[in-house]
Amino acid sequence: MVRSLFNRLCLGVAAWLCGCVVQPTTPPPPAVIVVCMDTLRADRLGPYGGSGRTPNLDHFATQSVVFTQAFAQATETLFSHAVMFSSRYVSELGPMDYRFVAPKDTPVLPEVLSMYGVNTAAFVSGGHMSEAFGLDRGFGRYTVVKDWGSLFHTAPAALGWLAEQPKDQAMFLYVHGYDAHDRYLKPTPFGFSVADKKHRGPGERAALGRSATTRIMDGLLYNRRQFDQVFDISGFRPRSVSKIKDMAVEGRALGAIPFSAADEEHIRGLYDGAVSYGDAWFGLLMSGLSAEGWLDRAWVVVLSDHGEELGENGVFSHRMGMGPQLLSVPLLVRPPGGTVGRTVDQTVGLIDLMPTLLELFGATLPAISRGRSLLDVWSSPKGAIEDKVVFAEGAMGQITAMNNAKGLTFGGLPWSSPQLTELLGTARLDGPAFEAWEGTDEDEAQTLRSALYRWRKETPLFTGEAGELDEERIRILQMGGYWGQR
Amino acid sequence: MRVFLYILLSGCSVGPWAEEAVLTRSLSTLTPRGDGAVDGAAYSALAYAAPSFEAVDVDGDGRLGPAELHELLRTQDPLSFDGLGPRRPFTPKRWSQNFNTDQGVRERRAVLLFIRAELLNQKPGAAVASEAELSQRALSVEDSDRALFSLRDIYLSHNLRFALELTP
Helix, strand or coil, X not given: XXXXXXXXXXXXXXXXXXXXXXXXXXXXXXXXXXXXXXXXXXXXXXXXXXXXXXXXXXXXXXXCEEEEEEECCCCCHHHHHHHHHHCCCHHHHCCCCCCCXXXXXXXXXXXXXXXXXXXXXXXXXXXXXCHHHCCCCCCCEEEECCXXXXXXXXXXHHHHHHCCCCCCXXXXXXXXXXXXXXXXXXXXXXXXXXXXXXXXXXHHHCCCCCCCHHHEECCEEECCCCHHHHCCCCCCCCCCHHHHHHHHHHHCCCCEEXXXXXXXXXXXXXXXXXXHHHHHHHHHHHHHHHHCCCCCCCEEEEECCCCCEECCCCEEECCCCCCHHHHECCEEEECCCCCCCEEEEEEEEHXXXXXXXXXXXXXXXXXXXXXXXXXXXHHCCCCCCCCCCEEEECCXXXXXXXXXXXXXXXXXXXXXXXXXXXXXXXXXXCCCCEEECCCCCHHHHHHHHHHHHHHXXXXXXXXXXXXXXXXXXXXXXXXXXXXXXX | CHHXXXXXXXXXXXXXXXXXXXXXXXXXXXXXXXXXXXXXXXXXXXXXCCXXXXXXXXXXXXXXXHHHHHHHHHHCCCCCCXXXXXXXXXXXXXXXXXXXXXXXXXXXXXXXXXXXXXXXXXXXXXXXXXXXXXXXHCCCHHHHHHHHHHHHHHHHHCCCCCCCCCCC
């Protein structure tokens, strides 16, 4: 009797165990969380040469694939996101000014994912990401938590939404914050964690106000001027820097205040404090994801839409230049459960985000897309992808080709000019129309120039109608210091 | 056993992404040595429009701990933490209030007189308003704007380069 019971028990346990082992399991559909840390320069992160200001991002890197040569295709939030969401260049989508509206006739990432039944949501910090600019198209839920806000605003909102989502469904979540954007001064204790609180000088003034740092130019702070009185009509670089500088220095005529090297260092310190502040909030977001079990379930992508010039070309801004400080961006991808951190040194672009995520979700990439999937990093035997030249377009009409930390910018004519390709092909490489990044030799510049020429020749320009610069857009732009306030 | 199960199941108490681990890492960015030891003196050097160290140091151990840092992060809105509050919409009335101040008048007068002097330097004898008239026009924003445009027109009429690109 006892033996019989024992045998039955053994059989039962064995059957249960077998059931456990052979039970066919279906992997859950993909879940992806993209965290965009606006205006974060790549070189502030450890894997990109940073010096300990971003311990949480650096820890994230140890669990991720780090793309060391990732470049943005535009230097402002609105345009860079339009590229990321459509995998097309801005010049194909609309005018690169604030009449731009995310295109309605081009498939965008959230829209395609929604067609495949993916649950999509975004928690963003408004500004250029507000609905007025059309980047919300295709998302099942799109919440502007706070205009020009940070992860302080969006991370808790995103975690709150995630807590209500089933984990067995395909899901795409986009979280965005302007933590490293001006104004750089962030709350205690991060605001002055690098910059000296006791610093006295005009650098202090740049700590306050949304548009103060963008009015620093060539060692001068144009403190009380409106954009249209200092900058050229497009709201960017003044037509004659030396003239304005002379006027300001000799006559203080424009109310410009000379900056010392210590002032500039102070501003850089404030930026670094903002970077650490954003890193802390990123860490808290990861903590929330971990606590809710999402880190074992979801891919997490961290990126920035563009960098920031911190005095390198006389400005503290991301509107004017096309250098590596602006175009080199962090791009880190952590698969579910994490991986052994490693780097991929081939050149990639943010334009590759949409193809990568669509392949991950098993969705078809629209034929019109310009990017390529980066999933070969996981699927190819060598874990590598092909190297490739990527391009960027600037708000002042410049175009840049980039490969392996080398870059060449052409600014001889705006990219919208019909004579562009002709001049691209004929202008002297050492003339004023071209500017090579530091470390780019003549042969490399020539290769990049050929790539620019081919790319521009093959990529059609936008010919449709621009959107309207309505009152709502101007209101949002004014809040962020992107528009004169008169 | 119960404690072990709690740790195993809760997920939020252990591991590299536990809140305490995250905040401990962040504390390391706050001191030059990177040791994260923020005492009262170190906090004072960092604090800006924030609670005093005594108010922040809830457990009274003389150091800013992870939970205390979390509280600072959670309670200070980066858009309004400095006491300036949310920015008010910029109305014509505010514009007028801000720029019809003594400083605004001085600044506008300086601009107009500087441009006048520049012009006469390049084109002696040019028909340009007197210093007194320009000083008078600097008293109002609208008048000084009009004066600025008329100065530009004089520049252009003499085929001189005018550095500022003005938009009406």
